[in-house]
Amino acid sequence: MTRAPIPSSSPVAEIDLHNIASNWKALAKLGGSAETGAVVKANAYGLGAQKVSQHLYEAGCRTFFAAHIDEAIEVRKTVGSLALIFLFHGVQPDNVEAVIENDIVPVLNSLDQVQLWLKHNAPMPAALHVDTGMNRLGLQIKDLKQVQSTLPPNRIGWIMSHLACADTPNHPxxxxxxxxxxxxxxxxxxxxxxxxNTAGICLGSEYAFDLTRPGIGLYGGYARRDVFEPKNCVTITAPILSIIEPEPTIDASIGYGATYPVKPNQRLATIALGYADGALRALSNAGLVFIGGVPCPIVGRVSMDLITVDITNATSRTSVLDRVEFLGQHAHIDRQALAARTASYELLTSMGDRIKRVYYPSDGSGRE
Structure with a gap:
């Protein structure tokens, strides 16, 4: 596979569309006879909704899920008229016309949305989202008799709900x-x-029903080695800007707030990556980068444009402008998220606009 040149002075995300499609196929296999869609909200979890949707469509995916109307319209323009596109947030007075015009399936979450959809007499059926315990979005159980009495059955094409604890398989x-x-x-x-969703698919076939909605598993997160081990889909690297060997005086420290003391014979590298790029501040004194496969801890606070890492154990040949892996095959997204005490979703969707996205296969054809 031909690789595009990587800018030497900037952080870069190399996104493997082939692996995203492979993960989708693996989840489709786990889902058995259920149709497998793809959640591409939040710009496909930061990886680029247009590129990802196009590639998944060419791989055979025909159902996509977005959260906001602008996202849904972007996907419609990308994949054409034959795909189903669901709008998780449903209809509002300011988007209902766009929903109908662009043939988007709204997910109705409240009695107000049911009434609005009924009022507009749209030609396509909607999905009902019923809250079965998440207590976030969705019609309440007590609302269902009113829905039955007001919304004709032919206006309802799908019944949806959302699992709250699927990522804890044994949760009651x-x-x-x-x-x-x-x-x-x-x-x-x-x-x-x-x-x-992804975690629900991994619970077993009884949870799959007619249509599944994988998200994070498409993009390399939520590894369950007993059931599903996704392929890595994004590698974020950034260059070393400077390397120093500071003197370990009594009060010598690293970064804002002096949260990490300098140690004897320590070699430090400053990396062109910070929380403006998605290297969460929570990774201060907690996260890792990899240099040549060697783990190097983040030391001191993450700042807006920079992180400092301890490269004492890296090869002595490590030098300025060498690239370090922040996410990827070694710095796995779930591992990095655990270090930040967050979820892999946040790491991906926090990826800043300064990070250049480079796609493979580069032509979007699905060929390597």
Missing amino acids: MNARQLELYKKVAAIWPHAEKSLS
């Missing part, structure tokens, strides 16, 4: 939500059923 809430969801879905037996 998973089974409770599954049973409640089955009861709700039985009210509209003609409608297709959709419950599972």
Whole structure:
């Protein structure tokens, strides 16, 4: 696979579209007979919704999920008229016309949205999102009789809900939500059923139903080695700007706030990457980068444009403008997220605009 030249002075994200498609296919296999969609909200988790949607469409994906109307319209323009595109946030007075015009399927989350959709008499059915325990978005169970009495069955094409604890496989809430969801879905037996995200797919076939909605698993997160081990999809590297060997005086320290003391015989590298680029401040004195496969800890506070790493154990040949891996095959996204006490979702979606995205295969054709 031909690699594009990498700018020597900037952080870069190399995004492997082939691996995203491979992860989608692996999750489709786990989902059995269910159709497998793709969640491409938040600019495909920071990796680029247009490129990702186009490549997944060419790989066979025909259903996509966005959160905001602008995202949904962008995907519609990218994949054409034959795909289904769902709008998680549903209809509002200021977007309902655009939803209809662009043939977007709204996910109705409240009685107000149900009434708005009914009022506009749109030609396509909507999806109902019923809250089975998340207590975030979704129609309440007590609302369902009113929905039955006002919204004709032919205006409802899908019944959806969302698992709160699927990333903890043995959590009792998973089974409770599954049973409640089955009861709700039985009210509209003609409608297709959709419950599972990536973690839900990994719970087993009984959670798959008719349509699954993988997100983070497409992009290399949520590894469950017993069930699903995604391929790495994004490698973020940045150059070393300077290397120093500071004197370990009594009060010598590294970075803002003097949170990390200089140690004897320590070799430090300053990297052109900071929290403006998605290297979360929570990785201060906690995260790792890799140089030539060698882990090098982040020391001192992450600042807006820079991080400092201890390269004492890296090869002595490490020099200015060598690139370090912040995310990738060695600096796995789940490992880095754990160090930051956050989720891999946040690491990806925090990726700043200064990071140049480079795509492979570069022509978007699916060929290598």
